[in-house]
Amino acid sequence: MTLRDGEKGKGYRVLDVSLGRAAKIRLEALGMTNGTTVFIMNKKRNGSMVVKVRGTRFAFGSGIAGAVAVEERRED
Amino acid sequence: MAEELQVGFVGNPNCGKTTLFNAYTGARLKVANWPGVTVEKKEGAMKYHDHVFKLVDLPGIYSLTSYTMEEKLTRQYILESDVDVIIDVADASALERNLYLTLQLIELGKPVILALNMMDIVEERGMEIDMHRLPEMLGIPVIPVSARKRTGLDILMHAVAHHKDKRKDNNLEHHHPEKEASRHRHEHHDEYTVVYSDEIEDKIDAIILRLRSDGKVKTKNYRWYALKLLEKDEEITAECGLDLSDIIDRSYETDIINQKYDFIEEIIEECLVNKNKKAAVTDRIDRWLTGNVTGLPCFLLIMAVVFFFTFTVGDWLKGYFEAALDQVNAAVSAGLEALGAGEVLQSLIVDGIISGVGGVLTFLPNIFILFLALALLEDSGYMSRVAYVMDSLMSKLGLSGRAFIPMILGFGCTVPAVMASRALEDPKDRRRTVLVTPFMSCSARLPVYVLFAEMFFGSAAMPAAFSMYVIGMAVAILAAFLMHKVDRSGGMNPLLIELPEYKTPNTRTIAIYVWDKVKDYLTKAGTTIFVASIFIWFLLNFGTEGMTQDMSASFGASIGRVLAPLLAPAGLGMWQIALALISGLAAKEVVVSSFAVLFGISNINSAAGMTGLAEILAGYGFGALNAYCLMIFCLLYVPCIATLAMIHRELKSWKWTGVSVLLQLGCAWLVSTLVFQIGSLF
Amino acid sequence: MAEIIIGGLIAGWAAYVVYRKVKQIRSGRYCSCCKDDCPGCKRK
Numbered sequence: 001m002t003l004r005d006g007e008k009g010k011g012y013r014v015l016d017v018s019l020g021r022a023a024k025i026r027l028e029a030l031g032m033t034n035g036t037t038v039f040i041m042n043k044k045r046n047g048s049m050v051v052k053v054r055g056t057r058f059a060f061g062s063g064i065a066g067a068v069a070v071e072e073r074r075e076d
Numbered sequence: 077m078a079e080e081l082q083v084g085f086v087g088n089p090n091c092g093k094t095t096l097f098n099a100y101t102g103a104r105l106k107v108a109n110w111p112g113v114t115v116e117k118k119e120g121a122m123k124y125h126d127h128v129f130k131l132v133d134l135p136g137i138y139s140l141t142s143y144t145m146e147e148k149l150t151r152q153y154i155l156e157s158d159v160d161v162i163i164d165v166a167d168a169s170a171l172e173r174n175l176y177l178t179l180q181l182i183e184l185g186k187p188v189i190l191a192l193n194m195m196d197i198v199e200e201r202g203m204e205i206d207m208h209r210l211p212e213m214l215g216i217p218v219i220p221v222s223a224r225k226r227t228g229l230d231i232l233m234h235a236v237a238h239h240k241d242k243r244k245d246n247n248l249e250h251h252h253p254e255k256e257a258s259r260h261r262h263e264h265h266d267e268y269t270v271v272y273s274d275e276i277e278d279k280i281d282a283i284i285l286r287l288r289s290d291g292k293v294k295t296k297n298y299r300w301y302a303l304k305l306l307e308k309d310e311e312i313t314a315e316c317g318l319d320l321s322d323i324i325d326r327s328y329e330t331d332i333i334n335q336k337y338d339f340i341e342e343i344i345e346e347c348l349v350n351k352n353k354k355a356a357v358t359d360r361i362d363r364w365l366t367g368n369v370t371g372l373p374c375f376l377l378i379m380a381v382v383f384f385f386t387f388t389v390g391d392w393l394k395g396y397f398e399a400a401l402d403q404v405n406a407a408v409s410a411g412l413e414a415l416g417a418g419e420v421l422q423s424l425i426v427d428g429i430i431s432g433v434g435g436v437l438t439f440l441p442n443i444f445i446l447f448l449a450l451a452l453l454e455d456s457g458y459m460s461r462v463a464y465v466m467d468s469l470m471s472k473l474g475l476s477g478r479a480f481i482p483m484i485l486g487f488g489c490t491v492p493a494v495m496a497s498r499a500l501e502d503p504k505d506r507r508r509t510v511l512v513t514p515f516m517s518c519s520a521r522l523p524v525y526v527l528f529a530e531m532f533f534g535s536a537a538m539p540a541a542f543s544m545y546v547i548g549m550a551v552a553i554l555a556a557f558l559m560h561k562v563d564r565s566g567g568m569n570p571l572l573i574e575l576p577e578y579k580t581p582n583t584r585t586i587a588i589y590v591w592d593k594v595k596d597y598l599t600k601a602g603t604t605i606f607v608a609s610i611f612i613w614f615l616l617n618f619g620t621e622g623m624t625q626d627m628s629a630s631f632g633a634s635i636g637r638v639l640a641p642l643l644a645p646a647g648l649g650m651w652q653i654a655l656a657l658i659s660g661l662a663a664k665e666v667v668v669s670s671f672a673v674l675f676g677i678s679n680i681n682s683a684a685g686m687t688g689l690a691e692i693l694a695g696y697g698f699g700a701l702n703a704y705c706l707m708i709f710c711l712l713y714v715p716c717i718a719t720l721a722m723i724h725r726e727l728k729s730w731k732w733t734g735v736s737v738l739l740q741l742g743c744a745w746l747v748s749t750l751v752f753q754i755g756s757l758f
Numbered sequence: 759m760a761e762i763i764i765g766g767l768i769a770g771w772a773a774y775v776v777y778r779k780v781k782q783i784r785s786g787r788y789c790s791c792c793k794d795d796c797p798g799c800k801r802k
Contacts, residue, residue, distance in 0.1 A: 023570065028333045029139035030574075031173050035334070041359065042366045048467045048477070048571060050366050054172040057358070059366075059464035061476060061571035415760040424768070603775040610772055721783055 003051070004065040008043045012070035019067045027068075030058065037073055082130045082158050083236055086150060086181060087165035088174050089136030090457075090576040092193040095585060096165055096223040097133040100233075124233045132159070140180045141309065148311070154184050155296075161187045161236050168192040168205060168220070169577065171348060175340045182216060182269045185297040187239050189217045191232055196222040197577070204349040213343050215269045224582055268299070272335050279306060282323045290318055307332055358577045362461065366575075371465040378458075380542060382449040387526070387538045390442035397438040398682040405430055405678050420623065424613055431678050432609025432669035433601050438681035439523040439665070440597060446519055447593040448586070450488055455581035459484065460573050467571050473553065474560035476500075476571040479509050483552060486516030487545070488593075490719045494726050508559050510726050511736050514715050515552040515743070517545050520664035524710045527668055531686045532703040540704065544711050551712060551743055600663060608662040609669045615655070616673060627674070646748035647702040647756075648709060657709065663716045701755045705748040713744035 006012055014036045017024050031054040032038065042050040047062025087093040101120025118133040134153060135146040154162060164181050166174035171192075181188045190211075192198075198205065211218040217235045221228030264271045271277065283302040287293050293316055295301045304312040305320060307329040364370050408430060412422045453459055462484060467477025479500055486493035490513060497509040517525075525544050529537040615632035617623055624630050628651070635658065636651030643649050643657075656670035672680040675692050679685045693702075714720065714737055724733040 023572075025141055025329065025333075026138070026572070028330070029141065029176060031176065031337070033334050033337050034330070036337075041362065042368070044368055044468050046468050046471065048464065048471075050362065050464060050575060055170045056173045057362075057575040057577075059460070059467070059477075059571060059573050059575055061467060061471065063570040064572060415764075417761045417764065421761050421765055425764075429768070604779070607772045607775045610768070718783070 001070060002066050003038065003040070003049070003068040003070055004047045004062055006040050006043070006049075006065075006070065008040050008049075011037050011039045011073040013037055013073045015069040015071055017068050019064065023064070023067075027064070031056065032068070038068075038070065079126065080128045080130060081160045081236065082132065084153060084159045084162050085131065085133045085165060086154075086162055086177070087136060087193075088138055088167065088177060090574060091136070091165050091167040091170075091174060092223045093136060093165040094133060095582065096191065096193060096221065096229075097131065098585070098588075099223050099226055099229060100129075101131055122233075124237060127237050129233070129236070137177065139177055140184070141307075151184075154181070154186055159186065161189060161239055163189050163191050163232070163236065165191045165193050167194050168198045169194050169203070171205070172340060172344050175343060176336060178214065179270050179336050179339070182214065183297075183300050183303065185300060187216075189219060189232070189235050189239055190214065191228075192218060192220045193223055195220040195228070196225050197579075206347040206349065210343070210347045213269075213346065270336060270339055272332065276306065276328060276331065276335070279323050279328075283320060286318065286320060286323070287316075293318070303332065356577065361578055362575070365458065365461050366464055371461075372469075375462060375465055378453070379545065382446070382453070383542045383545065384538065385449060386442055386445045386522070387541065390439075390445045390526075393441035393444075394438055394681060397440060398679055401430075401434045401438055401679050402682070404434065423617065424610065426678070427676060428609050428613030428673055429606065431672040431676075431680070432612065432666070433605050435668050435672040435677075435680040436523060436605050436665040437598075437601050438679075439526060439668070440594065442522055442526055443519055443597050444590065444594055446522065447488065448590050451586045451589045452581050455579075455585055457576045457578045460575050463571065463573050464575070469553070473556040474564070475505055475508065475556065478571055478573060479505060482509055483513050483516045483549075486513045486518060488519055490514050490516070490518045490715050491722045494719070494722050497726065504563070507727060507732065508556055510723055511559070511732075511739060512552045512556045514719065514723070514736070514740060515548045515555065515712060517548040517711055518664065518715065518719075520716065521710055523665050523668045525707050527671070527680065527686070528703040528707055531690045532700040540707070544707055547708065547747070548711050551747065555739065555743070600665070604663045605666055605669055608659060608666045609673060612655075612659055612666070612670050612673050632674075642745075643709075645753065646709060646745060647698075647705045647752035648748070650696055650698070653706065657713065660710065661714065661717055663718075664710065667710060701752060704755070705752045708751060709744045709748040711744075712740060712747060714740045 003012065014032055014034055016034060017027055017032065019027070036053060039052040040049055041052055041057065047065050048060065049065055050057060050059045052058075085093050085097050097118070097120065100122050120131045120133070122129050122131060132153070134150045137144070137147050137150055140147055140151050153159065162181055162184075164178050166178060178188070178190055192205065205220075207218060207220065217239060219228055219232045219235050221232055223229075264277065272280070280299060280302045283305055284298045287295075287298060287301065293301065301312060301316075305316060306324055306327075308324070308327040365374050367374075405426065409422070409426055412425060459481065463477040463481050465477070466480040470477050470479055479497075482493045482496035482500075484493075485496050493513045493516065494510050497506045497513065500506045500509060521544070522541075525541040526537075529540040533540040612632065615635070616627050616630045619630040619633075621629075627633060632655050633651050636653075636655035639654035639658070640649045640651045643654055648654070648657075652671075652674045656667050656674060659670045660667040668680065671677070671689065672685075675689055677685045677689050680689065693699075715723075720733070720737070723736050724730070727733055727736065
C-alpha cells in the first residue's frame, strides 16, 4: 500500500520511495528514509496530507503520497 | 589586536536562524516561512571583545546535496571561502531532523559549533537534552541559545572566538556496543564523528588512495570528497573525472543517508530525555486549521478578522491623522498668505500637494494594521498551512498549493508576490501565477476601497470593502482555471512544504517588519505620490489656453474625455473618473489623491470631506452602485508601473506582458460593467 | 522672492524623485519595497 491509502491518525513504516531522484533525496533529507515511521496527521480526500516524520510536520500532495510505499505500524 | 573572524550561519528553514542572526547584527532581515525569501546570503558585522566578526547568514537548507541553488551556494561558501567557523543553528525541539544537516556540516571539515535554538520551548515542554553527552557524541561544542529570549548569545560568540583554531575537540567519545566488531582496518571512532559500515569505510579508503596517487584532484578534505563520489554527487563526480567504477559500482547515497540517520537515532536515544509525547498545542490547532471541513472556512474567517481590524482599529486611529492634516492645511495656507505667495503657487501647494499627499497619508493607520496582521500570521507559522488548505483547490487549477503563497503575498504588494512565483519549478505554472496574482488586491488599493465604501455604504462599509478581496481571489482563481483548461500542459507541481510549530510571534521581528512597511508608505507618499499630485494638479489647472479656472477645460479633462465613453457601461463615464484611474498607474493610492485634487476636497478622508465629495458626485448621478463598480475596476485593472515592470521582468516577453495588461483591463471592464448593468435592474 | 524659493524647492524635489525612480527601474529594482533582503532584487 502507499501513504495515499493510509488513514488519518495512524502510523506507517516507509518501505520504499518511488520518485525521481531529486524528489527522493529531498524526502530523505527531510527524514523519510526506508524504515522511518510516518504519522498521518490530516488527510484530504484527494490524497494530500499532513504528516509527522521524526518530530517534524510536513504537508505534501497526493503525487508524493502515492509514491511512498508503506506498511502499517502497530505502535504509537 | 583586533582579529577578524568570518562566521557563517547555517541551518534548516524555520529553525530561528535569521532571528538569531538579527539578534547579533540588528539588521533588517525579513523572517518568514515562505520559499524564496532568504535566498541570498546576508552579511553583517559585530564586535566581540577585540574580535571583529563578519557574520554571513546563509539560506535555510535541509541538506548539502547539489540539487538546489541554496544548497550549492552554501556548500561552495563553506568549502571555498575564508569562513573560519560555522554556526549550525538547530531547532532544539526538533533535534532529530536538524541533526542530519549537522552531521553533513561536520563532515565538510571546517570548525562547526552547534547552536541549539529555541531552548525555551524545549524547557516549556518538559524535554531535556543531555548537554554533556551530546557534544561528546558529535565532537563539536554545543551551545544552548534562545534567540527569542536572547539567552546564550554571548556564550555562543565566546565559543566561536575560541573554536577557530581547534579543528575538532579531542573528546569524541562514541561506542557501538551492540554492533559486531568492525573488520575495518582503522579505528575511526576517535577521529570522525560519523563512521560508516565496513563496506563503505573500505571503499572510502580505496577511493582516497586512488585520488592521492592520481594527484589530479586537489581537495582539502579527501574523506568528504570520497563520500560524495560514493553518493554519485553530480557536481563532484563531474569535477573528478577519474574512472572509479570498480570501486563505485552503484550509488551508495541511500546507504549513507540511512547510516547517518541510524547514528542520529543513537544520539537521540542517549541525549534526549522525555521526548514529548503529548499532543503538542500545534497539533491541536492544526486539527482545526488543516482539517478537511474546517480548513477553508477557518482561512476565510481569519481573513475576515484581519480586515475587520484593518478597518475598525484603522479608522479609530485615522481620526488623529485627519485632525493633524486639517491643522497643517490651515497653517500652510496662512503661512503662504503671509508670505504674499501668488495664487498659482498657493493652489499648487494646497489644492495639489497637500490634498493629494495628505489624503493618502491619512490612510496610514489602515495600512499599518493590515501589515501588522499579515506579519503576525506569517511569524506565527500559519501561512504554510494556507498552502496546504488551498492545495486541493489549486490542483484543480493545475497548480500546487504552493502557488497560493505568492498570491497571499499579493495582499501586501504585488511586486514581491510576482517575484515569489520563482519558487515554482515549472515555467508555465510560474507564468500563470504571475498573470493571476495582480488580481489579489494589493495594499495600495485599500485607500480607494476605504474611501468609497465609507462614503457610500455607511455601516456596510467594511463588508463592501472586504468583498473586494473576495472578488479579487475569485477572479484570480477563475482566470487560473480557464487558463488551465485552455492549456493543460505544465508539470505536476508536487506540494511539499514544512509546517513549523506554531509560536507566539516575536515582538521585535514584527516591529522591524511593520516599521519597514510604514517607512515605505511614508516614502512613497513623499516621492511618487508627491510628484503625481503635482502632475495631476498641473493637468487639471492648465488647458490649451493657459491656466484655467474651470477644470473641465483643462488638459486633464481632454484626456479623461477620450476614455470616459468606454467606461460609461460600467457606470464610470465621467472624465474625472477616467483621469483618476489613469493616474493610478503611478501608484494606486494616487486615485484617491486625484479625487481630492479633482474635486477640490482638502481633507478627503474626513467626514466633512467625504460628505462633500459624495454630494458633488451625486450631482453627476454617481451613487452607491457606481462607487462599487469603481472599486471593482480599481481592484482588477492594471497595477502600478512598478508592478508592470516587475511582471515584464518575470515574464520576459512583451507579448505576455501585453497579455497581462489586456487580461487586467478586460476583466476590470467586464466585471464592473456586468455588475453595473445587472445592479441597475434593481 | 519667497515664492521663487518655495517653487524652486518643489520643482527640484520633484525632478529628483523622477530621476531616482527612472534610475531605479533601469537598474532592476522595481519597487520601493525593494531592499537588500528582497530576493528578486539581487537575483539575476
